[in-house]
Amino acid sequence: MDTLLRYFDMLCLIPKAPNSISTPELLEKLQSTGYDVDLRTVQRDLIKITSSPLFPISSTEGKKPLRWFWIDNSSPMQFPMMSTDEALTFKLAEIFLEPLLPPSVRSRLSGYFDLADKRLQESKFEHWAEKVGVVPNNLPLLPAEIEPSVLAVVYEALLKNQRFKATYHAVHNSEKTYDINPLGLVFRHNVIYLVATLFEYTDIKQLALHRFKNAELLDRVVKVPEGFALEDYIAEGRFNYPVNDNPEDISLKLKVSPFIKQMLQETPLSSKQQITEIDEDHYLVEVIIDNTRQLHRWLRSLGASVEVLEPADLRAEFAAEISTLSKMYQ
Amino acid sequence: MDTLLRYFDMLCLIPKAPNSISTPELLEKLQSTGYDVDLRTVQRDLIKITSSPLFPISSTEGKKPLRWFWIDNSSPMQFPMMSTDEALTFKLAEIFLEPLLPPSVRSRLSGYFDLADKRLQESKFEHWAEKVGVVPNNLPLLPAEIEPSVLAVVYEALLKNQRFKATYHAVHNSEKTYDINPLGLVFRHNVIYLVATLFEYTDIKQLALHRFKNAELLDRVVKVPEGFALEDYIAEGRFNYPVNDNPEDISLKLKVSPFIKQMLQETPLSSKQQITEIDEDHYLVEVIIDNTRQLHRWLRSLGASVEVLEPADLRAEFAAEISTLSKMYQ
């Protein structure tokens, strides 16, 4: 039994393809976990494991301390097996994430999606794909592709708190190479921004990840500017280019069409939203809600199905914009 | 070595908690996989496996053919281990899916999210959560909660092609119990709809999943109406309540502000989009695109930052709506 557990621990200790572990390293880790074994045993175990097609594990050829790794592109094996429920949910998640995440980010999960596919392809479940659909609410803009190698470096830099060096191509600028002190990632629309400082400067920059090239990890630790917190930085509205006017709650009153009323019944704006009938074709929606740019976008997107009644200044804002639009289209 | 593989196969054959497998069943499956073993061996193996805290596997007490299962609520163990990249991506996916999927759907993946948490909580990666943020583009409407037991039955019914029975509470109706012939799931806004026929009728209904109660699987096979295909059903516009006028491509010309221009450079409407400068404050965007409801929503949401120049009928449509709005707000 002890040997079985040792095999499990060994399988855990062996990393995925780009990384690797040498036989002596493995021995050391196993011994520190409490397995009192000989190097020869570890060597034999590795040979046994790799000789089974079940475990796509391989080692470097030649080079003296052999290094072991899981061959990439294989989907993970797991216990207990992925249930059909989970598999279905993975496929749904895949559909949802497709227009949101850049391919190089999404592909990090492809092993799991493949596993889900396999699970659903068993005999009877074949036609599941024809049984699920999504009607998108928003216009799918194409997510900007990020170079996979760049993404890998940025991930690693953020996780390990290290700086990196990369070439950046700003929209109206030529390429430049920076020494980057990464502070955080922010997803906005379909773009991923790196929040960072450059070189030894202290001003905080937003850099779109898809504009990077040739990233390379440096051996210098990240220095966080005094008082910096990503959450606050976002809350300050640094990413809502046209900054929010009033980030505080407002008491919103809307006159809406029956269709919008039904939609808000299904998916309310907030748990305390109230809806009352005005007449057959109009309903009054009352809700306390954060006065964000997203709210404005949403209200505008509904066009003539919604009339903002209160607060007065929001109504005035809409009236002003509509009069601008009137002039544009007349 | 053969025994190690047998253990792996056994671990795969044992299902998760609500399900279970009896010792003789296990024996049979192992033998059909090619393991020539005795029942006694299987029994002994099971005892060994369950006596290790590594494998949260348990069996029924008493009842004679013992049934084995993985104890629930445990996150799966997997080989190779989840990489930090994957873990980070899982956390991002979690953030993205949170406003999109109802809790009961999302919770199906919680084991994986937990696994990702564990992976990221190792020593040095502690502060990753403070390094990732999302600035939502859309107003987060609250996804309607679906009863977990209902979801389980619906999933199973769809996968196994079986009917089910459930109580449905339509908005302006009292509760009724239907015999449901499920055809597919459609996600729209934040609501999941079941497309189905009822009893022996042939007209196709859309039923919001969160309005179901007390679902129960029936032992009758699903009958798909002649010529029905979910994809076509959606394409026909059955879910765009105000049906799309022209589902065909149009040649769109927009006059946009510098801000929108920059946004479209980052995340284009299509790969063939063209942008040219009109003057310092205005750019011309030309693109061939599907004339969908989502496009209209998007155009409206941008307010006065965008002027539709062509096609003429779309411009006319916007002009008409704006004049309606003008009257509303005057």
Next chain:
DNA sequence: AATATGCCGTCAGTATTTGTCGCATAAATA
């Protein structure tokens, strides 16, 4: 060139695994 390290074949002792048998108990059947 000398030394150290790691891989691998072999061997014998030890530990583990396995089938068999017997008994006890729980379901199934007459």
Next chain:
DNA sequence: TATTTATGCGACAAATACTGACGGCATATT
């Protein structure tokens, strides 16, 4: 209710495997 069948489990001996020790050889390291 009695009888049969199926399952779980302890014990035991034979078969199997696992393990550490040793040594030869190839490849790094100094």
